[in-house]
Amino acid sequence: MEIKKGIAVSPGIAIAKPLVIDSEDYRIPRRSILSSAKITEVKKVRDAFKSAAAELGGVGSDDNIAEGNIKDIFAVHQRFLKDKNLRKKITDLVYNDLLTAEYAVSTTLRDIANHFAAVPDKYISERATDIYDIEKRLLRHLLGRKREDAATITHEVVVVAHELSPTQTAGFDKKFIKGFATDAGGRTSHTAIVARSLGIPAVVGLEDVTRNIDPTATVIIDGNRGVVVIDPDESTLKQYQQFAVQFDRLEKELDALRDLDAITRDGVAVQLFGNIEFPNEAEMIIDKGGHGIGLYRTEFLYLYSQTEPTEEDHYNAYTEVIRVFGNMPVVIRTMDLGADKFTQSKRFAKETNPQLGLRSIRFCLQNLVMFKTQLRAILRASVHGDLRVMFPLISSLHELRQAKMILRDVMEDLDEDGIKYNSNMPVGIMIETPSAALTASILATESDFFSIGTNDLIQYTLAVDRGNERVSTLYSGADPAIIGLLRSVIHDANKARISASICGEMASEPEFVMLLLGLGYRTFSIAPPMIPEIKKIIRSVTIESCNDLARKVLMMNSEREVINYLRNAAIKVLPEVF
Amino acid sequence: MPDSVCKIDVEIKNRNGLHMRPAMLLVDIASRFTSDIKISNEQTSADAKSIMQVTMLAAAAGTKLTVTAKGHDCNLAVEAIKELIEVRMFDEEGRQETVQAG
Numbered sequence: 001m002e003i004k005k006g007i008a009v010s011p012g013i014a015i016a017k018p019l020v021i022d023s024e025d026y027r028i029p030r031r032s033i034l035s036s037a038k039i040t041e042v043k044k045v046r047d048a049f050k051s052a053a054a055e056l057g058g059v060g061s062d063d064n065i066a067e068g069n070i071k072d073i074f075a076v077h078q079r080f081l082k083d084k085n086l087r088k089k090i091t092d093l094v095y096n097d098l099l100t101a102e103y104a105v106s107t108t109l110r111d112i113a114n115h116f117a118a119v120p121d122k123y124i125s126e127r128a129t130d131i132y133d134i135e136k137r138l139l140r141h142l143l144g145r146k147r148e149d150a151a152t153i154t155h156e157v158v159v160v161a162h163e164l165s166p167t168q169t170a171g172f173d174k175k176f177i178k179g180f181a182t183d184a185g186g187r188t189s190h191t192a193i194v195a196r197s198l199g200i201p202a203v204v205g206l207e208d209v210t211r212n213i214d215p216t217a218t219v220i221i222d223g224n225r226g227v228v229v230i231d232p233d234e235s236t237l238k239q240y241q242q243f244a245v246q247f248d249r250l251e252k253e254l255d256a257l258r259d260l261d262a263i264t265r266d267g268v269a270v271q272l273f274g275n276i277e278f279p280n281e282a283e284m285i286i287d288k289g290g291h292g293i294g295l296y297r298t299e300f301l302y303l304y305s306q307t308e309p310t311e312e313d314h315y316n317a318y319t320e321v322i323r324v325f326g327n328m329p330v331v332i333r334t335m336d337l338g339a340d341k342f343t344q345s346k347r348f349a350k351e352t353n354p355q356l357g358l359r360s361i362r363f364c365l366q367n368l369v370m371f372k373t374q375l376r377a378i379l380r381a382s383v384h385g386d387l388r389v390m391f392p393l394i395s396s397l398h399e400l401r402q403a404k405m406i407l408r409d410v411m412e413d414l415d416e417d418g419i420k421y422n423s424n425m426p427v428g429i430m431i432e433t434p435s436a437a438l439t440a441s442i443l444a445t446e447s448d449f450f451s452i453g454t455n456d457l458i459q460y461t462l463a464v465d466r467g468n469e470r471v472s473t474l475y476s477g478a479d480p481a482i483i484g485l486l487r488s489v490i491h492d493a494n495k496a497r498i499s500a501s502i503c504g505e506m507a508s509e510p511e512f513v514m515l516l517l518g519l520g521y522r523t524f525s526i527a528p529p530m531i532p533e534i535k536k537i538i539r540s541v542t543i544e545s546c547n548d549l550a551r552k553v554l555m556m557n558s559e560r561e562v563i564n565y566l567r568n569a570a571i572k573v574l575p576e577v578f
Numbered sequence: 579m580p581d582s583v584c585k586i587d588v589e590i591k592n593r594n595g596l597h598m599r600p601a602m603l604l605v606d607i608a609s610r611f612t613s614d615i616k617i618s619n620e621q622t623s624a625d626a627k628s629i630m631q632v633t634m635l636a637a638a639a640g641t642k643l644t645v646t647a648k649g650h651d652c653n654l655a656v657e658a659i660k661e662l663i664e665v666r667m668f669d670e671e672g673r674q675e676t677v678q679a680g
Binding site for chain 1: 633
């Protein structure tokens with residue numbers, strides 16, 4: 001039995017066998033296989049060699065890129081992929097030492113590459129890169145097959161990986177995926193967001209769980225305490241089975257709140273919306289008692305297909321969601337990609353600092369054809385319900401004006417084509433940069449609403465990469481800098497008589513709810529599974545006590561002081577959640 | 579009839595040595611023969627039909643190697659390899675400076 005501690009990012013308890021997903025971008029850990037699996041594992045190596053060689057055959061015959069040099073390089077790679085000696089070296093390792101196909105491929109080719117790298121002749125030593133290329137190509141075939149396996153599993157598993165990318169999670173058959181455990185990541189990593197929207201437990205930031213996992217052992221993921229247990233002993237297993245039952249009972253109790261209003265004890269109503277990524281998550285918001293969609297992320301349209309989405313792809317996705325919500329509000333956020341989230345095939349020039357680079361609205365304003373396609377679909381869908389559009393990562397009034405100008409252009413195009421749309425569709429912005437928060441009073445004059453993306457706002461304000469496990473502990477919504485910005489944004493929004501909601505993770509963390517209410521926020525948009533819990537907190541407090549709490553917190557000097565105070569206050573209100 | 583054995587010494591003459599592309603040519607030529615062909619330096623011996631083993635010899639310009647073939651066509655094999663290495667010099671010396679494939 002081995003116990004590993006990480007960051008709890010999605011509550012619940014899962015007990016199942018692991019599905020380990022490696023990535024060709026990281027070092028493949030040494031892992032053993034059972035003797036009974038060695039024949040299929042050897043076959044995997046052979047298949048990978050065969051399909052990698054076939055793939056290269058295709059590349060070589062393509063005259064467009066078959067320039068002398070490149071042609072020679074691919075021809076050399078192909079000789080390696082057809083080298084029986086090399087293949088045997090790898091299959092022997094699998095067969096005799098009982099190691100996984102991925103590890104055998106990786107370690108053998110790395111040994112060869114190291115051999116080259118050590119040769120004093122520079123011309124020869126540089127050839128190590130060719131060997132790494134061949135390693136990657138083989139791994140891509142091996143791991144690609146494994147990812148396909150993840151889509152077709154028929155038994156319950158927990159996924160163990162270095163980190164999960166949108167392309168990986170999109171391929172999962174969600175029915176059988178019971179939890180996530182990853183080496184990297186923080187509270188707001190993609191893994192965490194997907195886990196919460198699926199309502200399955202997840203622990204991230206485990207550092208080396210992929211290296212320690214035994215693919216044949218049972219794994220427990222405790223998303224409440226941030227613990228992963230590998231190969232538990234009998235008493236531990238029994239204890240966790242009891243925890244799981246208790247957790248389910250609490251969930252059921254919370255679900256009973258579904259039809260009750262989100263209203264404080266002293267009668268102040270709060271609106272609870274859901275954040276979604278996929279159209280099929282829309283139903284869950286209604287199931288959990290939400291009042292609409294406060295953040296409809298549209299990136300899936302771009303990430304999960306090989307080609308750019310057409311206007312009809314957009315339109316169909318939006319109308320599918322509107323159909324579920326009738327006249328309840330649906331806020332669509334325009335494409336928020338760039339930086340870390342872009343797919344391999346569309347990756348543009350490498351940036352040294354992508355978080356501060358060409359991403360989100362900036363990318364859209366430089367790729368107008370793509371941007372207009374999305375806006376046109378949103379406008380066309382706007383006649384079917386209460387649709388609103390929201391621009392992400394606005395950092396100046398100029399940028400907002402540019403985006404709105406493009407929107408007007410698209411409206412004119414639709415007028416010319418005689419296509420109907422809602423000309424009064426509300427246009428809002430995300431407040432997620434310090435510059436937007438500090439100039440909220442100016443931006444409010446030309447926005448119909450604000451939605452505060454606390455994840456990015458915290459990251460940019462505190463200069464902390466939320467996905468970097470070595471600094472992620474510095475990332476906190478309780479920092480006085482963040483609380484100060486949140487207070488001034490709601491103040492500016494109220495003064496301009498526009499609404500301001502919170503759509504970041506902060507609104508779904510129980511310890512922050514009282515503070516946000518006390519600062520004056522009345523609309524939260526959160527992961528659908530969190531709606532009942534947050535509703536319960538709202539129904540347990542008075543605005544007067546929240547105001548009092550906010551006043552005290554605004555006087556505090558340190559993040560530690562704030563977070564301790566908020567936790568104590570929340571525990572008093574809702575002890576069972578903690 | 580026992581397999582005949584043929585042996586010949588060669589020296590790498592092209593400037594860039596036995597790197598990837600020359601190794602490919604060598605493997606392709608060796609593979610045309612049924613003989614079992616080894617190519618060795620002082621420390622190790624490589625199967626001339628395996629690009630992995632041939633490149634791992636890491637033979638720079640000036641390196642002396644021994645080619646040993648075992649089989650009925652061994653004579654033709656060692657001659658063809660000697661020609662590739664010493665006469666054709668892997669077709670490298672006529673190639674332009676910028677062409678550094680493999």
